[in-house]
Amino acid sequence: MSIGIYIHVPFCIKKCPYCDFISYPLSGPTVKSYLESLVREINLYGSALADEDKIITSIFFGGGTPTTLPAASFKTVLNEVRSSFFLTEGCEVTVEANPGTVDGPGLAELRQAGVNRLSIGVQSFNDRLLGMLGRIHSAEQAARSVQLARKAGFDNLNLDFIFGIPGQTNHDWRETLHKAVEMAPEHIAAYGLQLEKGTPLAQAVERGEICTCPEETEIIMYRDAVAFLNGHGYSHYEISNFARPGIQCAHNLVYWLNQPYLGFGPAAHSFIRGVRFSNDISLAGYSDKLSREEYPVENKIRLSEADEMSETMFLGLRLSGGVDLNRFYRRFGRWAEDIYSYEIAGLCNKGLLEMSGGYLRLTTKGLPLANVVFREFV
C-alpha cells in the first residue's frame, strides 16, 4: 500500500486575514523545538509501522509557510523520512513557498535536498488585491520567485491563485490568468475565496466593512478560468486544479482517491488502515507529547465501511474524471451504483451527475453545485 506524507509547517511571517490554518509567528527557539519534535515524530512512526505501510509515493510540506524554515532544515527532515520510510522511485516532494520568503540560494538548497516540486502562493498578479488579502509580497515579487525557482532547477511548479476577492473585477481576474499562463507553470490551482468563520476577513465582512464578491461574478470568474486554462493546455482535473497532461499533483490525488496518508507536525491529519486522527493543534502540546515519546494524536476515529464508501464518493467526485466505479468495486466488493442507486438516479435526473465509461462524474452544471451532490452521499 502506498502512502502520502504531509508535513505541516506552522509558521508564518504574518498571518493572512482569510486563512484559518494553524500557524505561529516565527521565532528561533520555537522553530528549533518544532524541528526536533518533527524528526522525533517521523522516527516514531518509522519504527512502529509495518514495512508495507511505509512505502511513500509523495511528500508535501504545507503550512503555514514552509519556506520560513531555514533551507537546511528540509534536508534534515527529508533525510529522516528517507531513513524511516521507503521512498518510491520518482516520489513527488512538494514544498509550499510564498513569494517574499525565498531567494535563489535557498531554492537551490531545497532542490539539492530532494525537493522536486514547488507550489508558489502567488494568489494574484494585482497589488491592490494582494493588499486586500494581506499578503506580504507584491505581484512583481511573485513573478520573480517563479523565475528564481526555474533557475534553481525546478521543472515542476504549481502556482496558487484566489478569485472572488472583495473588490476583484472579472477584468482583474482575466489579467491574472494571462500572466499566470505567461509564466508557464506545470500546474495551476484556482480557488474561490472561502470566508472561513472567525478569520479577520470574515469578521470584517460581518461588520459590513468589506463587501464580498457577488456570487454571479464569482461564477463567471470560475467559468473564465476553466475555459481560459483549458485553451492553454491545462486540463481541469479537479474542482480547483489544472495541470499540463500527466503532471497532476500526486500528493493531492491521494486525498481525492481516499488513499492513506500520514500527517506530521502540529494539527496534521492522518488516515491509515481505516482510522483517521489528527495531531494536537498547539505547538507546545505537540512537542510535549513527543518529548515523552508519545504520539501527539488528539482525535481518533475508526471509519465505518459506510463512511469510507461515502467519502470515496464525495472525494472522488471532485475529480473531473469522476469516481472509477470498477475501482470502487475492487475496494469495497460492492457496486456504488447499487449502494447509491436512488441518489445517483435522482442526481442524474437533475442533470448534476453523469455516468459513462465506467465513471460517475459531475456535469458542467453540477460542478459549481458540488455540495448539493456530495450531500446525497453522506
Place this chain on the structure above:
Amino acid sequence: MEWEKDRIRNFCIIAHIDHGKSTLADRLLEYTGALSSREMAEQVLDKMDLERERGITIKMQAVRLHYRAKDGLEYQLNLIDTPGHVDFSYEVSRSLAACEGALLIVDAAQGIEAQTLANVYLALEHNLEIIPVINKIDLPSADPDEVKKEIEDVIGLDISDAVLASAKSGIGIEEILDKIVKIIPPPGGQGGAPLRALIFDSHYDPYKGVIAYIRVMEGSVRTGMQVKMMATGKEFEVNEVGIFKPSLTNIGVLHTGEVGFIAASIKNVKDCQVGDTVTDAAGPASVPLPGYRRATPMVYCGLYTADTVDYGDLREAMEKLSLNDASLVYEPETSEALGFGFRCGFLGLLHMEIIQERLEREYGLNLITTAPNVVYRVATTTGEILEIENPSKIPPAVKVEYIEEPYVKATIMAPKVYVGAVMELCQERRSVFSNMEYIGLHRVLLTYDMPLSEIIYDFFDQLKSRTKGYASLDYEPDGYRQSNLVKLDILIAGEVLDALSIIVHKDKAYYRGRQLVERLRSLIPRHLFEVPIQASIGNKVIARETVKAVRKDVLAKCYGGDISRKRKLLEKQKEGKKRMKQVGNVEIPQEAFMAVLGLDEK
C-alpha cells in the same frame, strides 16, 4: 373515621399562576400527614412532567386530608385542585361545582390578577364560601395591607377572615385549616335519597378502564352497585370505590358529601362524560344534577407528521391523549401539501402547545403544526351557515354572503403606567374599548371587545412584553360578529399551499400578505431553481417574493485536514434537509407553517 357529613369540608384553591397554589397544596398535605415531607416529591398535585416543568397545573387532581381541629374533632377535608391558566377555566368550573368553599390565594406582592378575578366570580356564582389567603408575606416586596384593600374594594369580599401566609416557609398553614373547618359549610344533601353523584373529572387506566372522579351529592355508592349514567343511559357495575390519599385507595363506599372515585370497567370515555350524574340503576333519581356546559374548543390547528408514514402513530397518540383530555377535539383531515393529519380543537393556545409538546415528547412524533385559527361562521349566498375550522375550507368569495368571527370580552389588569401601551396594543388588534376602572391606587382594569383571532396571534406575548410582564389577561367568549374578512392564500412555485391559507381582516390583508411572503422567503432554502412566493386574495396577487436559485455551492479546497470537517458540514446540511416537508419540488421547513405567528414581533 366514621362518615359524618357535618365533619366534611370540600374546597378548592383559586389562584393566578405563580401565586403559590401548588406549594400551598403541598403544605396542607404535609401538615395533615397525608404525606410525609420525605415521601413528597416537590408539588405532588402537579402530576405531569410538563406541569412541573412549566410550573402550572393543567390536569385537575384531588386529595383527601384528615385534620384534627381545635374543637378536638377530626374532619375530612377534600381538596380539589384547579388549573390556573385561562385556557383551562372550564376545568375550574368543574371543580367549583364539587365544592362548598374555596381558598383564594393572592400574592402579597403582586395583588389580584385578571384571571383570579374571573375565577372568583365563577366561585361566587356557585355560592362558594371564599377564604382569602394572602401568600408570600415574607417576601421583601410584600404589601399585605394593600392587597387586602384590593380584595375588599375590587371583589367586595370580607377580609376580616383573610389569612396571612407563606406556603413556602409554612406560615399560616394551621390557620388556613382552621378557617376551612370554621367558615366553609359542610355539604348538604340527604343520605337516604337515591344516589346522585357528579362526575367532575376522569382519567383512563389501561387496566381498570375509566376512573370517574365523583362528588356524591345525595345517597351513597358502593362496590357491587349497578349504576347508571343519567345523560348517556349506560349502566355499569361498580368494581371499585375509593378515595385519593392522594394515590387511589379502595374504601368500598362513598357517602353523601364525600369526594372520591369509582371504577366500573368503563372502556369508553364517552360513556362517562364529565358533568354527567351517576345514579343507582335499581332506584334511580328522577332529575340529574345541573351539569355544566361542555367546553368548546376556541382554537384549531392542523397537526401533521413530518413524514407521512407516521400518520398511524399520530392517530394512536391522539386517541390515547383524548382518553384523559375530554376537551381535546380532533378529526382527520387531508391537506394537499401535508397529506393526512388532524384538525384539532383546543381550549386555547397554551392547551395547544401542551398537546403538541406531549405528542412530540411522549410519543416521539415529528410534527408539523399549521398556524392556529378560530372557528369562522360563513353565510353563503345560498342561505347556508357554515362553521369553518380550517381557513382553506372557506368557500370562494363569490359564494360568501358574509363571514362572522368569534369575539371575546377581554379583561386586562395592568399597572396604570402601562395603560397607554395596553390601549395601543388593543387598538392595533381591532379591539373596541368598553371600560376602565381603577384597582387600588396603582392599577387599572381595562375591558375590551376583541376578536378572538387577534388574541391567538401573539397577543399575550405582546401584552407581556409591552408591560414588562406586569399585565394579566382573561377573556370569555362573547358571541360572533360580522367582520370584513378575506382568505389570504399563499402560492409557492405557483401552487396554492393550502396549509398556509389564513383568514385576515381586509384592512390588514395587504400588510400581512407582504410580511408573510417576506418571512417565507427567509425561511425557504434556496433550491436549484427559482421559487416564487406569492400572497393572493382570490385571484389577485398582493405580494410576491422570490427565493433565488442556488448557483454556487462548492468547497474550493478539500485536502487531508479538511475531510472530517467538510463531512460534518455536509451531514449537517443533509440533516436540515431531512426535517423539511417536500411539497411538489419545493422543500419547506417546518417553521414555515407557523410563519404567520410572530409576524408582528419587531
